[in-house]
Amino acid sequence: MSENSCDIIISGAGPNGLMLACELALAGVTPIVLERTPGPSTEQKANGLVGSVVRAMDMRGLYPDTPPQPVPAYLFSAMTLNFADLHDNPMCMWPIPQPVLTRLLADRAATLGVEVRWGHTLTDITQDTGQVTATVAGPTGGHTLTAAYLVAADGGKSLVRKRSGIGFPGFTAPDRISRLGHATVPAALRTPDGGLDIPGAGHFRFGHNRVERGLFVFAELQPGRAIVATVEHGAGPVDEDTPMTLDELRDSVTRVLGAELPMLPLPPDLNPVLRRVVGQNTRLADRYRDGRVLLLGDAAHVHSAMGGPGLNLGLQDALNLGWKLAAEVRGHAPAGLLDTYESERRPVAERVMMQTLAQSALVAPGPEITALRKLFGELLDLPGVTGHIARLLAGSDTRYDTGCAHPLAGHLAPDLTVGTPARPLLLDPTGTDPAAAWSGRVDTLRVTDVPAILLIRPDGYIAWAATELDIEGLHAALTRWFGPAHRLSAAG
Ligand SMILES: Cc1cc2nc3c(=O)[nH]c(=O)nc-3n(C[C@H](O)[C@H](O)[C@H](O)COP(=O)(O)OP(=O)(O)OC[C@H]3O[C@@H](n4cnc5c(N)ncnc54)[C@H](O)[C@@H]3O)c2cc1C
Incomplete structure (x- = not known):
C-alpha cells in the first residue's frame, strides 16, 4: 500500500470511526482515518455510555472497573424505572464524557498502528467496480486516496452519505427548541437526590423533569459543571444565526418552570457548552451500503439524545462491521457476510428511533399527554413491563438471525x-x-x-x-x- 492507497478509508475520527479503526486493526487490516479537525474532538456531547455497549467495551478491555455493574434505576421519558426487582438487569452505565472516550479510542487506535490523518477533510468520493477514490484537502493541499472500501463515520450531516445518493428519510419536529448549557448553580438549591429545590417552582429531580410547559433537565455529572437544559414546544421563532447565551437559557428556564434559576457562567477555560437546537431530527439512512461505501454511526442514524442511546447504537455498529469488513478485505468472507451488517444493524436502529420518538412524545406538554403518562405509569407497575423497557433501552433485546x-x-x-x-x-x-x-x-x-x-x-x-x-x-x-x-x- 502506498501513501495514496490503502485497504479501507474511514472518514471521521469521532468515537464510532475510531472504534471501527480499532476493530479493523484487531482483525489484521489497518485503515487510514481522515479527520478534518486538527486533533481528537473536545466537543462535549455524550455524557456516557448506556446499555449493552458497556459490556462490549469491557469485552475489549476498554472499561476500567470490570465487570460493569447495572444501575438500580433509570429514567424513561422522565418517568422512573426501578430495577430493584429486575432479574438480569441489563442497564449498565459508564459515565465517560465524549471527549475522554474519543481520546481513549484515538490512543488505542494509535497503539494498534492506525494512521489518523488529522486536519484532512474528505471533499468528494467516486467509486467504480474495483475501488473507491476519496478527494482530500489536507494541510499541504489536495490529493486523492484510493481504497477497496470507504466507511462514512462523518456524523449526521455526512457528506459521503449525500454524495452516495443514500436517502435519509425521517421526521423533524419543527416546533421544538432545545437549549443546553453548562453553568454553576448555587449549592443552597441542591437536594440530596442530586436535584434542585427552586423557590417558587418546587423540587426537580436529577435528570429529566416534565412540566406542563416543557422539559427541564438538571444534572451535575462533574463537580462544578452543572448541565441545565430545556425543551420548549411551539415557542416563538429564534434567529438561528444568533449565538446562544446563558441569558437565553435562563429566560427559557424561567418560561418552562415559571420561576428563575440563578446560574453563573463557567470560566471559558473549562470549555463550557451553550447549545441551541431548533427542530428535532429522527432520521435513518434508507440503506447502509452503496457498493464500496458503508455508513456508520450518526452518518446512518440521528435521533433524540434522550436516555443516551446514540453511542450504544453507533459503537455496536462498529463492532458488527469491523470483523466482517476485515474478512472481506482479507478474502475469506463468505458470500453475503458484509450485507449482514445492514440486515442486522438497521433493525436495531429502527428500535432506537421508535423508543426515542415515543419518549419525546411522552414529555410533550398538554393534558392528553399528562393522561397518557398516568396510564403509562400504571403499566410500569405490571410484572414484566419495566424489564421489557430496560431491555429495549439497553439494546439487550437485540437478537440477530x-x-x-x-x-x-x-x-x-x-x-x-x-x-x-x-x-x-x-x-x-x-x-x-x-x-x-x-x-x-x-x-x-x-x-x-x-x-x-x-x-x-x-x-x-x-x-x-x-x-x-x-x-x-x-x-x-x-x-x-x-x-x-x-x-x-x-x-x-
Ligand atoms: C447534546 C448531546 C448529548 C448527547 N448525549 C449522548 C449520551 O449521553 N450518550 C450517547 O450515547 N450519545 C449521546 N449523544 C449522541 C452522540 O454524541 C453521537 O451519537 C456521537 O457523537 C456519534 O459519533 P460519530 O462518530 O458517529 O459522529 P461524530 O461524533 O459526529 O463524529 C464525526 C467526525 O467526522 C468528522 N468529519 C465530518 N465530516 C468530515 C469530512 N468531510 N472529512 C473529514 N472528517 C469529517 C467530524 O469532524 C467528526 O470528528 C449526544 C449528542 C448530543 C448532541
Whole structure:
C-alpha cells in the first residue's frame, strides 16, 4: 500500500470511526482515518455510555472497573424505572464524557498502528467496480486516496452519505427548541437526590423533569459543571444565526418552570457548552451500503439524545462491521457476510428511533399527554413491563438471525471470563476440537463451565449454540460466518 492507497478509508475520527479503526486493526487490516479537525474532538456531547455497549467495551478491555455493574434505576421519558426487582438487569452505565472516550479510542487506535490523518477533510468520493477514490484537502493541499472500501463515520450531516445518493428519510419536529448549557448553580438549591429545590417552582429531580410547559433537565455529572437544559414546544421563532447565551437559557428556564434559576457562567477555560437546537431530527439512512461505501454511526442514524442511546447504537455498529469488513478485505468472507451488517444493524436502529420518538412524545406538554403518562405509569407497575423497557433501552433485546434455534444464539454472549477475544471463538466443553479445520481463523477454548457449546463471533454475539455437539450444525455455522474450512476436520 502506498501513501495514496490503502485497504479501507474511514472518514471521521469521532468515537464510532475510531472504534471501527480499532476493530479493523484487531482483525489484521489497518485503515487510514481522515479527520478534518486538527486533533481528537473536545466537543462535549455524550455524557456516557448506556446499555449493552458497556459490556462490549469491557469485552475489549476498554472499561476500567470490570465487570460493569447495572444501575438500580433509570429514567424513561422522565418517568422512573426501578430495577430493584429486575432479574438480569441489563442497564449498565459508564459515565465517560465524549471527549475522554474519543481520546481513549484515538490512543488505542494509535497503539494498534492506525494512521489518523488529522486536519484532512474528505471533499468528494467516486467509486467504480474495483475501488473507491476519496478527494482530500489536507494541510499541504489536495490529493486523492484510493481504497477497496470507504466507511462514512462523518456524523449526521455526512457528506459521503449525500454524495452516495443514500436517502435519509425521517421526521423533524419543527416546533421544538432545545437549549443546553453548562453553568454553576448555587449549592443552597441542591437536594440530596442530586436535584434542585427552586423557590417558587418546587423540587426537580436529577435528570429529566416534565412540566406542563416543557422539559427541564438538571444534572451535575462533574463537580462544578452543572448541565441545565430545556425543551420548549411551539415557542416563538429564534434567529438561528444568533449565538446562544446563558441569558437565553435562563429566560427559557424561567418560561418552562415559571420561576428563575440563578446560574453563573463557567470560566471559558473549562470549555463550557451553550447549545441551541431548533427542530428535532429522527432520521435513518434508507440503506447502509452503496457498493464500496458503508455508513456508520450518526452518518446512518440521528435521533433524540434522550436516555443516551446514540453511542450504544453507533459503537455496536462498529463492532458488527469491523470483523466482517476485515474478512472481506482479507478474502475469506463468505458470500453475503458484509450485507449482514445492514440486515442486522438497521433493525436495531429502527428500535432506537421508535423508543426515542415515543419518549419525546411522552414529555410533550398538554393534558392528553399528562393522561397518557398516568396510564403509562400504571403499566410500569405490571410484572414484566419495566424489564421489557430496560431491555429495549439497553439494546439487550437485540437478537440477530443466525439461523440457529438455540435460545442463546443471536444474543450477546453472557459474561464469561475468557479474555477479550476479537476473533471468532469456540467454547468447547467436549475436548474433540471440532473446529480444527478452521484453525487460524477460529480459536477454540476448552472450557467446562459454559451453559452450552458456544460459537462466538468477534463482536461478542453467539453465532451458534448447542447443548450436545452437532458436528454438522457446527460446521455449517462455521462456514456461514467464517468461510469454508481449510481442510477436512478430523472430527467431521
Ligand atoms: C447534546 C448531546 C448529548 C448527547 N448525549 C449522548 C449520551 O449521553 N450518550 C450517547 O450515547 N450519545 C449521546 N449523544 C449522541 C452522540 O454524541 C453521537 O451519537 C456521537 O457523537 C456519534 O459519533 P460519530 O462518530 O458517529 O459522529 P461524530 O461524533 O459526529 O463524529 C464525526 C467526525 O467526522 C468528522 N468529519 C465530518 N465530516 C468530515 C469530512 N468531510 N472529512 C473529514 N472528517 C469529517 C467530524 O469532524 C467528526 O470528528 C449526544 C449528542 C448530543 C448532541
